Amino acid sequence: MAKAGTRAQRMAERRQQILDAARAMAEADGWTAVTSRRLADAIGYTQPVLYGHFPGGKTEIMRTVALAGFAELAAAMQAAIRGKTGPQAVAAVADAYLDFAATHPSLYEAMFQLPIDARFAQDDAETELRSGFNALGAALGTDADGTATELLWSALHGMSLLERAGRMRPEHRPNRIAELAARFAN
Amino acid sequence: MAKAGTRAQRMAERRQQILDAARAMAEADGWTAVTSRRLADAIGYTQPVLYGHFPGGKTEIMRTVALAGFAELAAAMQAAIRGKTGPQAVAAVADAYLDFAATHPSLYEAMFQLPIDARFAQDDAETELRSGFNALGAALGTDADGTATELLWSALHGMSLLERAGRMRPEHRPNRIAELAARFAN
DNA sequence: ACTCCTTCTCTAGCGGCGCTAGGTTCTAGC
DNA sequence: GCTAGAACCTAGCGCCGCTAGAGAAGGAGT
Numbered sequence: 001m002a003k004a005g006t007r008a009q010r011m012a013e014r015r016q017q018i019l020d021a022a023r024a025m026a027e028a029d030g031w032t033a034v035t036s037r038r039l040a041d042a043i044g045y046t047q048p049v050l051y052g053h054f055p056g057g058k059t060e061i062m063r064t065v066a067l068a069g070f071a072e073l074a075a076a077m078q079a080a081i082r083g084k085t086g087p088q089a090v091a092a093v094a095d096a097y098l099d100f101a102a103t104h105p106s107l108y109e110a111m112f113q114l115p116i117d118a119r120f121a122q123d124d125a126e127t128e129l130r131s132g133f134n135a136l137g138a139a140l141g142t143d144a145d146g147t148a149t150e151l152l153w154s155a156l157h158g159m160s161l162l163e164r165a166g167r168m169r170p171e172h173r174p175n176r177i178a179e180l181a182a183r184f185a186n
Numbered sequence: 187m188a189k190a191g192t193r194a195q196r197m198a199e200r201r202q203q204i205l206d207a208a209r210a211m212a213e214a215d216g217w218t219a220v221t222s223r224r225l226a227d228a229i230g231y232t233q234p235v236l237y238g239h240f241p242g243g244k245t246e247i248m249r250t251v252a253l254a255g256f257a258e259l260a261a262a263m264q265a266a267i268r269g270k271t272g273p274q275a276v277a278a279v280a281d282a283y284l285d286f287a288a289t290h291p292s293l294y295e296a297m298f299q300l301p302i303d304a305r306f307a308q309d310d311a312e313t314e315l316r317s318g319f320n321a322l323g324a325a326l327g328t329d330a331d332g333t334a335t336e337l338l339w340s341a342l343h344g345m346s347l348l349e350r351a352g353r354m355r356p357e358h359r360p361n362r363i364a365e366l367a368a369r370f371a372n
Numbered sequence: 373a374c375t376c377c378t379t380c381t382c383t384a385g386c387g388g389c390g391c392t393a394g395g396t397t398c399t400a401g402c
Numbered sequence: 403g404c405t406a407g408a409a410c411c412t413a414g415c416g417c418c419g420c421t422a423g424a425g426a427a428g429g430a431g432t
Binding site: 376380381382384390393396397398 | 403404405406407408409410411412413414415416417418419420421422423424425426427428429430431432
Binding site for chain 1: 298299315331332333334336337339340341342343345347348351354358361362365366369370
């Protein structure tokens with residue numbers, strides 16, 4: 001008899017362990033500090049074990065972490081909008097978005113800045129991405145061809161990165177959100 | 187007698203050679219392909235020579251390339267605005283910005299996405315950065331506390347990255363620019 | 373109980389990275 | 403021609419992502 005659970009269960013557990021460790025490590029010291037050796041150490045095994053779970057190596061691990069991030073971001077935005085309309089909805093979704101990016105900078109980095117980007121659109125990422133996009137669209141109310149939604153996403157994405165890079169006055173964020181809500185509410 | 191010019195001249199020339207090679211290499215194959223060995227090969231010397239010119243290593247080289255990029259971007263924006271006001275000015279500056287980012291993706295990456303960011307503000311970067319920021323502000327006309335300018339910069343920055351990542355419909359860029367001009371003019 | 377076979381895990385190593393200590397060659401000034 | 407210093411290279415460090423192949427562990431059949 002095995003120590004605990006079925007083979008598949010143990011595999012799934014360890015897979016999650018790897019993802020958790022990678023995410024924690026990234027948030028603590030940045031993605032460059034997430035090396036295959038350190039990651040293997042963290043889960044109590046050696047490097048090759050990682051490749052058993054993620055044949056694509058570090059890239060696949062980051063991609064998987066990013067995927068979870070998209071789901072979380074979409075959920076946060078949906079929760080923020082609930083029951084709001086007009087400028088309030090826009091301000092709420094903007095606040096939620098920027099908060100998410102600021103609170104989980106490395107997660108956000110994995111989602112948008114790393115070489116995961118290329119050809120992301122075909123698989124299950126589509127669902128989470130679309131879901132987040134829709135949340136933004138919902139905040140705007142009507143947006144026939146999605147152009148305004150694209151613009152709003154652009155502004156939020158850019159702002160989160162520029163804030164993080166120290167290129168925007170942090171204390172002005174409320175002003176920026178107000179400005180955004182004023183200019184984007186239908 | 188030396189082969190050509192003074193010592194200082196030869197140093198300056200080679201310094202520029204390194205920067206040119208790094209930039210060309212980055213645009214051709216991305217920054218990860220710009221390694222100290224390949225870079226040294228490209229200028230016909232060995233690695234340690236690079237460190238004579240740029241004690242900070244690869245980071246300092248990228249930072250220097252990025253600095254030139256800021257100057258170019260600011261110039262492109264200023265040229266685009268010339269003689270325009272209102273929505274036309276905003277559209278023109280947006281077009282110039284997005285064009286720059288799309289035409290020199292790796293240069294743009296060095297300017298905004300790489301770990302150069304941290305504490306950039308104290309030295310000569312300030313000038314070029316401020317100059318670009320001012321060009322955006324000029325396109326907007328009046329912007330008392332700079333909030334609208336921050337917002338415009340955010341939108342352009344985010345849009346350029348999302349376009350590059352394939353997350354925005356490329357054929358819709360004119361729509362996005364029009365939307366931007368409409369929402370941001372005065 | 374013993375063998376066999378699969379499944380799991382580790383050891384060891386490859387090529388490449390950024391970077392640097394220390395020796396060698398060249399050059400300029402006397 | 404000699405010498406001091408600048409210029410440059412060789413060789414190597416510790417790290418990276420990744421993998422081939424050896425060996426241990428554990429269940430199935432006899």
